[in-house]
Amino acid sequence: MKSIRILDCTLRDGGFVNNWNFGFGSMKSIISRLDKASIDIIELGFIDDRHSYNQDRSMLPDTDSFIPLMDGLDIQHAMIVGMIDFGTCDISRISPREKSCMDGIRVIFKKKDQDDAIEYLRQLKEKGYKIFANPVSITGYSDDEIRGLAAKINSIDPYAVSVVDTYGLMHNEDLLHYFQLFHESLNKNITIGYHSHNNFQMAYANSIALSKVDIDRDLVLDSSLYGMGKGAGNANTELLAMYFNENFHKRYEIDQLLEAIDVDVMKEYAKTPWGYSLKYYIAALNDCHPDYVKYLLGKKTLAVKSVNEILSSLPTTNKLAFNKELIEELYAKYQNASCNDESSYAQLLRDLQGKTVLLLGPGTSIIESSEIISSFIGNEKPVVMSINFIHDLFDIDYVFMGNSKRYSQFFHKIYGQKKNCKVICTSNIAESTKKIDYVFNYGSLTMETESIRDNPLLMLLKILQKCSVNNVVLAGFDGYSGTNAANYYGDYIPLLYCDDDVTKRNDAISECIMTLAKSMPITSITKTMYIKP
Numbered sequence: 047m048k049s050i051r052i053l054d055c056t057l058r059d060g061g062f063v064n065n066w067n068f069g070f071g072s073m074k075s076i077i078s079r080l081d082k083a084s085i086d087i088i089e090l091g092f093i094d095d096r097h098s099y100n101q102d103r104s105m106l107p108d109t110d111s112f113i114p115l116m117d118g119l120d121i122q123h124a125m126i127v128g129m130i131d132f133g134t135c136d137i138s139r140i141s142p143r144e145k146s147c148m149d150g151i152r153v154i155f156k157k158k159d160q161d162d163a164i165e166y167l168r169q170l171k172e173k174g175y176k177i178f179a180n181p182v183s184i185t186g187y188s189d190d191e192i193r194g195l196a197a198k199i200n201s202i203d204p205y206a207v208s209v210v211d212t213y214g215l216m217h218n219e220d221l222l223h224y225f226q227l228f229h230e231s232l233n234k235n236i237t238i239g240y241h242s243h244n245n246f247q248m249a250y251a252n253s254i255a256l257s258k259v260d261i262d263r264d265l266v267l268d269s270s271l272y273g274m275g276k277g278a279g280n281a282n283t284e285l286l287a288m289y290f291n292e293n294f295h296k297r298y299e300i301d302q303l304l305e306a307i308d309v310d311v312m313k314e315y316a317k318t319p320w321g322y323s324l325k326y327y328i329a330a331l332n333d334c335h336p337d338y339v340k341y342l343l344g345k346k347t348l349a350v351k352s353v354n355e356i357l358s359s360l361p362t363t364n365k366l367a368f369n370k371e372l373i374e375e376l377y378a379k380y381q382n383a384s385c386n387d388e389s390s391y392a393q394l395l396r397d398l399q400g401k402t403v404l405l406l407g408p409g410t411s412i413i414e415s416s417e418i419i420s421s422f423i424g425n426e427k428p429v430v431m432s433i434n435f436i437h438d439l440f441d442i443d444y445v446f447m448g449n450s451k452r453y454s455q456f457f458h459k460i461y462g463q464k465k466n467c468k469v470i471c472t473s474n475i476a477e478s479t480k481k482i483d484y485v486f487n488y489g490s491l492t493m494e495t496e497s498i499r500d501n502p503l504l505m506l507l508k509i510l511q512k513c514s515v516n517n518v519v520l521a522g523f524d525g526y527s528g529t530n531a532a533n534y535y536g537d538y539i540p541l542l543y544c545d546d547d548v549t550k551r552n553d554a555i556s557e558c559i560m561t562l563a564k565s566m567p568i569t570s571i572t573k574t575m576y577i578k579p
Contacts, residue, residue: 048262048263048264049264049265050257050264050265050266050267050290050294051086051087051264051265051266051267052085052086052087052266052267052269052283052286052287052290052298053085053086053087053088053089053127053239053266053267053268053269054080054085054087054088054089054268054269054270054271054283055089055129055241055268055269055270055275055280056076056080056089056270056271056274056283056311057073057076057077057088057089057090057091057104058089058090058091058092058104058128058129059089059268059270059274059275059276059280060270060271060274060275060311060314061091061092061103061104061105062275062276062277063274063275063276063314063318063320064314064317064318065103066091066092066103066104066105067100067102067103068102068103068104068310068314069102070101070102070115072309072310073102073104073115074115074118074119075306075309075310076271076306076310076311077090077115077116077119077121078119079302079303079305079306080124080271080283080302080303080306081119081121081122081123081124082122082299082302083287083298083299083300083302083303083306084123084296084297084298084299085123085124085283085287085298085303086123086124086125086266087124087125087126087127087150087266088124088125088126088127089127089128089129089152090104090112090115090116090126090127090128090147090148091103091104091105091106091112091128091129092104092105092106092128092129092130092131092134093106093107093108093109093112093128093129093130093135093139093140093151094106094107094130094131094134094135095107095108095134095135095136095139096134099111101114101115107135107139108135108139108140108141109128109139109140109141109146109147109148110141110145110146112128112146112147112148113146113147115147116147125149125150125176126147126148126149126150127148127149127150127151127152127176127178128148128150128151128152129151129152129153129154129180130151130152130153130154131153131154131155132153132154132155132156132159132162132163132166133159137166137169137170140170140173140175141173142173142174143173143174143175144174146175148175149175149176150175150176150177150178150205151170151175151176151177151178152177152178152179152180152208153166153167153170153177153178153179153180154180154181154182154210155179155180155181155182156181156182156183157181157183157186157187157191160181160195160198161198163179164179164198164199164201164202167179167202167204168202171202171204176204176205176206177202177204177205178204178205178206178207178208178239179199179202179204179206179207179208180207180208180210180239180241181195181207181208181210182210182212183210183212183213183366184209184210184211184212184224185211185212185213185215185216185220185224185333186366189227192224192227192228192231193227193231196227196228196231196232197231199232199236200231200232200233200236203233203235203236204236205236205237206236206237206238206239206264206266207228207232207236207237207238207239208238208239208240208241208266208268209221209224209225209228209238209239209240209241210241211240211241211242211243211252212243212366213243213245213329213330213333213334213335213336213366214242214243214244214245214246214248214249214277214278214326214330215245215246215330215333216242216246216248216252217246217248217252218248218251218252218255221240221252221255221256222255222256222259225238225240225256225259229261229263234262234263236263237263237264237265237266238263238264238265238266239265239266239267239268240252240253240256240265240266240267240268241268241280242268242269242280242281243275243276243277243278243279243280243326244273244275244278244279244280244281244321244322244326245277245278245322245326245327245329245330246327246330247322249269249273249279249280249281249282250281250282250285250286252281253267253269253281253286254289257289257290257293257294267281267286268280268281269281269282269283269285269286270282270283271283271284271303271306271307271310271311272284272307272311272312272315273320273321274311274314274315274320275320276320277320277323277325277326277329277336278320278321278322278323278326278327278330279320279321279322283303284300284303284304284307287300287303288300324350325339325340325343326339328350328353328354328357331354332354332357332358332360332365333365333366334357334360334365334366335365335366335367335368337368338357338360338365338368338373339353339357341370341373341374341377342356342357342373342377345377348450348451348474351450351476352380352450352474352476355380356373356376356377356380359376359380360372360373360376380474381474381488381489381492381500385473385485385486385487387473387484387485387486387487387490390470390484390485390486391486391509391512391513393484394470394484394509394513395513395514397429398429398510398513398515399514400516401428401429401515401517402426402428402429402517402518402519403428403429403430403431403510403515403517403518403519404419404422404423404426404428404429404430404431404519404520404521405431405432405433405503405506405507405518405519405520405521405523406419406430406431406432406433406435406437406440406442406521406522407433407434407435407503407520407521407522407523407524408434408435408437408522409522409523409524409525409533409572410524410533411521411522411524411572411573411574412437412439412521412522412572413439414572415521415571415572415573416439418521418571418572419440419521419522419571419572420439420440422519422521422571423440423441428519429443429444430442430443430444431443431444431445431446431470431506432444432445432446432467433445433446433448433502433503433506434446434447434448434449434452434502435452435456436456436459436460442467443467443468444467444468444469444470445460445467445468445469445470446470446471446502446505446506446509447460447469447470447471447472447475447502448471448472448474448475448488448491448500448502448505448506449475449500449502450474450475450476452502453471453475457480460480461480468483468484469481469482469483469484470482470483470484470486470506470509471484471485471486472485472486472487472488472491472500472505473485473486473487473488473489474488486509488500491504491505491508491509492505493554493558495554495558497550497551497554498551498554498555498558501551501555501558503520503523503555504555504558504559504562507558507559507562507566507568508562510566511562511565511566515566516566516567517566517567518566518567518568518569519568519569519570519571520568520569520570520571520572520574520576520577521570521571521572522572523570523572523574523576524572524573524574524575525552525555525574525575525576526551526552526575552575552576555576556575556576556577556578559576559577560578
């Protein structure tokens with residue numbers, strides 16, 4: 047490389063973490079320390095005319111709004127730039143370069159907007175700025191599309207073009223491939239940049255790999271302090287600075303970077319952590335927008351295997367732009383996967399015919415009233431079924447699982463301590479090497495009311511009704527109070543994975559039980575909000 051430079055984008059990309067609300071003093075301090083550390087290019091934030099002026103934010107409506115931020119700062123080393131997400135700032139909001147505190151402006155744009163964005167960049171250049179073209183989601187381009195884009199970009203001869211890995215999908219070989227395509231297609235004087243995301247923990251490694259390429263062209267690498275940035279975050283400025291000091295004879299002052307991290311960045315991390323996470327890994331693994339993963343994990347019903355299976359069915363053209371209607375449709379289709387459950391119903395009918403069935407739930411009364419429950423089991427000799435949990439206090443004949451997460455959490459007990467009990471599952475739970483005795487179609491058991499759509503008690507009651515069970519007794523189904531953790535016995539609480547507003551479920555569950563009780567007697571031997579006196 048002719049030269050390698052670091053572009054710090056903490057105040058811009060880092061703003062996705064804190065809604066760009068760094069505080070006026072902290073922003074000035076960060077800029078000052080980055081310059082003192084000899085960072086080559088500092089990005090001040092987004093220029094976005096949809097937002098009004100707020101001195102504490104790094105998303106401001108025009109170039110003039112950044113002047114107070116730079117006032118009094120004696121910048122000695124860094125080029126100062128801002129960023130525009132194409133379509134969010136009218137060209138009239140950009141003052142001529144000689145009246146601005148910025149040396150350059152970077153523009154990010156989607157593939158469908160490339161022609162209009164290039165014309166917009168041309169206008170910025172006419173105003174005197176160094177211009178940076180940043181096509182987002184570069185992995186969504188074919189090789190020929192990149193060559194075509196490069197030809198268009200050459201017509202405006204920008205200062206730099208960046209390989210933008212929006213969703214952190216690339217490994218070394220991918221990055222070097224895209225870099226080579228741009229290198230072969232762009233004018234030789236144009237700097238090539240790389241903007242990374244850390245979904246695969248590759249941001250730092252990819253940056254190092256790119257820095258080692260022996261090509262006669264300038265390179266600029268985006269990074270942020272402590273990797274602060276959207277989702278999985280970015281390459282770390284302090285790490286790149288350290289590496290370039292050791293391997294390229296740079297003189298970045300690491301202490302200044304660490305001071306900025308300690309004083310101004312860690313307080314943001316304490317409020318809203320960023321960095322590598324399962325959600326962003328899954329998104330990168332499936333080459334898709336992270337909001338698809340967020341949506342599916344938010345259902346609280348799916349194992350990761352199921353999430354991956356649903357994401358694998360996303361059409362390629364829809365992967366990088368979140369489509370809520372589409373993912374809802376795919377989720378429903380997956381959950382409603384039909385199975386032939388006639389034999390399961392026939393077998394369970396034979397097993398339960400003429401018997402009382404006791405259903406156990408994980409409410410606090412399962413412990414408080416354990417003697418009452420044990421006495422009932424000893425005297426009445428019911429068939430005992432545990433729902434979405436297993437407790438060592440009671441011997442059970444069946445365990446019902448309607449939730450993949452619960453099936454995983456109690457897997458060791460189902461096939462260990464309680465290995466003699468039979469296993470009943472809904473069809474959305476994938477069988478492992480261990481046998482599931484009865485499988486019932488998930489879609490046929492769900493409720494119309496969203497808050498109790500796949501309530502496991504109601505699902506099993508529907509199965510028992512179809513099996514003509516003539517007496518059902520509940521224990522441990524207390525109902526929901528305002529604090530979710532207070533609804534369950536102590537050892538079950540650490541297994542909770544959500545704290546939703548659950549009280550609205552009581553009436554809905556009660557209403558369904560009343561309807562089912564018209565054809566199948568349902569009572570409770572422990573306290574419950576579901577059955578009215």
